[in-house]
Amino acid sequence: MSDTHAQTVAFVRDTMLPPEAPPTTQAGAVKWMRENLFSGWLSAILTVLSLLAVIGIVYELAPWLLNSVWNANSLTECRAILDGASGACWAVIRVNWLQLMFGFYPSDLYWRPILAFVLLIVAVAPVLFPSVPRKLMWFSVVYPFIAVWLLWGGSVWGPVMVLLGLAVLGLFIMRAAEPLGTVPTSAMAVVLFLALFFNPPGWFNLDLGIFPIVQNIADLLGGIIPIELRPVPSREFGGFMISIVIGVAGIALSLPLGILFALGRQSNMPLIKWISVTFIEFIRGVPLITLLFTASLLLNYFLPPGTNFDLILRVIIMVTLFATAYMAEVIRGGLAALPRGQYEAADALGLDYWKAQRLIIMPQALKISIPGIVNTFIGLFKDTTLVVFIGILDPIGRASAIRATSDWQGIYWELFIFIGAVFFVFCFSMSRYSMYLERRLKTDHR
């Protein structure tokens, strides 16, 4: 048998052939293009259209960007330099960028907002990244008081005493909660809070002279050891500085308040639930502008005659309330997404309401709602531009003022590209951070 075979087949290959390269249409760039750009006639049309669009945009933009003028003092000067060619006049940013950043903040004090911003980065680092030492968290707690002092100036004792007052309050709640129980502790904490920061006898036209305790001690200390920065009034704030101040304050305050209202809405106490629902639905039903106008026009009606408090503070309160309502809905979504078993397991372990929330429910609910929470933050930061309507000179207000001057009348692309780019950097990095956080906290193994 094998003999016949040997005779009929002259040659038998006993080594493998090396693999051939695939046909040119099935490899490399050609294959990629066939699959990703020209997989069908519709896809091909779309590709051509997109390419045309990209080429058109580059054709328009490239000379405009390449001919950029950086040194000029007015649009006319810019146009003279360009001599009829198309070109961007970035000189407007170069001339005005300090105003776009700081508004009318005194120029010799620019180091204060800059220092506050640098410290802000130090303060948020331990909150954002687990690799930063945990001890820095203490700095994050103290930071708001440092920032307020740096930005607004005045005596150092004001913020220090407010911090101390809050520390006393916190210590009291921590120490008293175990032996006394939640409700009496809360009631006593409220009384303590009023005594420390307000003037309760003053409401009944009694002047005892010692209330508000915190303020009086601060004044006293300021008289003995004056440590002061030059005060800067709120109306001199402006530019991106004000956007960041309002944005950061709103973000820091709206998350805890949002959690409270979300819990209130889930509560089985009808009154608490009813209050939360009314608040959330009311705030979500009206535009932010109407709330800001309320802050600037109407607040004087609602407060005792003669009260007048800072416009920026009012705006921060309104922006915070606005974001709180949205935050509450986002977190409610997270709470609703948790399986019922988690609540029951917490009850079965004998945890009380707040312990169950803190140890079992919230860590999971917040994790589920991270994308929504960060979206709310981004929305809040973008919404800070609306303060321009109540006369605060945020970047858009500054830009309008610049466009109204005779030097720069008729310029708009450069200004708005700059402002838009700064907002983009902040918002885009927030959304990327939320993706990173989601990945980091992911515990399932899908």
Add this chain to the structure above:
Amino acid sequence: MAMDSGAQQPAFRLSMLLYDSRYRSMTIQVFALFVLMLGAAWLVYNTKTNLEALGKPFGFDFLFNTAGYDIAQRPIEYSSQSTHLRATVVGLLNTLILAVMACIMATVLGVAAGVLRLSKNWIVARLMTVYIETFRNVPVLIWIIVVSAVMSESMPAPSAFRGENATSSMLLFDSVAITNRGVYVPAPLFSLDLGAMFGMPNLGTGLNWLVIIAVLIASFWLNKRLLAHATAVQNATGVRPKTWWKSLLIFLAPLAVLLVIFGFHAEYPELRGFNFTGGIQMRNSLIAMWIGLSIYTAAFIAENVRAGILAIAKGQTEAAYALGMQPGKTMRLVILPQAMRVIVPPLISQYLNITKNTSLGLAVGYMDLRSTLGGITINQTGRELEGMLLLMLIYLVISLIISTVMNYYNNRIKLKER
């Protein structure tokens, strides 16, 4: 304690109000109610004192005084001699017109961008990603102001359209003119004015439009009957009769007849003197708000659409293919109905956002509700409190209507489990 007393109810003691979870919630609620009433009373008292100190009465009578200001864009008859109430209504209509226009355009753009972002085509998907990320991360106010600036500073003046060697020309067969004073489009007109015929000249051609809408609704209903009939035939015989030409006839024939009877024609904008006359002028403020709001919100809608399509498990497509369904039918009968359940609720809340964002009209001088009632009326009458209350109430009602629609839809399409 509970062990000792067994089934016996322990006697009520006062301390149980604080320490027994059965009674504690009552204590907390009574306390909250007390604080709430106290706060409300404090606010009302302060307001009353402040109003008295300023010598302002509280009331809405100012709405019936003469407004004394002009509104450029007025969908209903209005002059500076009209009342503040009428100015409010004009503002409300402007708000609604803008909201509807922006919702439609944002949906179209958003759905297109969302679907294209999922495209297998590399360059298209990348372009859409760039579009969505750019527009989502920059405040809407900037987009509105940029569009407004482009319209008023880069578009040709009406004079550029004049003369032998005009530098600009009208688009779409000389029917649309884009100028720095706004966009002029043809106006639909009727030579037969039903309002005048039936002695209701106030309505103008509104009656004509009502008749047209009624006929369209009737056509829609007829078409539904036709499709139901086709389904019945299919169930009985297994063959679905061709209906597309009947549907087309049902929709087009009555409409065409009606339009001919009414003498429908378009009035084209024409250059007369220094400006265009005739047609409808869409002012720069409207264009800026419309485009700005649409392209901004479209980026969000695109993300909703993408999320909705991605939320449908791949197994659904594969199951449909296994049943022998064509790709088109799979999309229409299997994927879309499920994706809609995910897409529509956030879509409606985007509509809500558009409606609320129309209040940014102030930035470009669009006379919406906030600029009329919440702006000039308040400034002229000095009735901030009443004006803002009314303004908030109107916005609240609009929002509640939209969210009622949303809840109705959600309940209708909700997965029925157990």
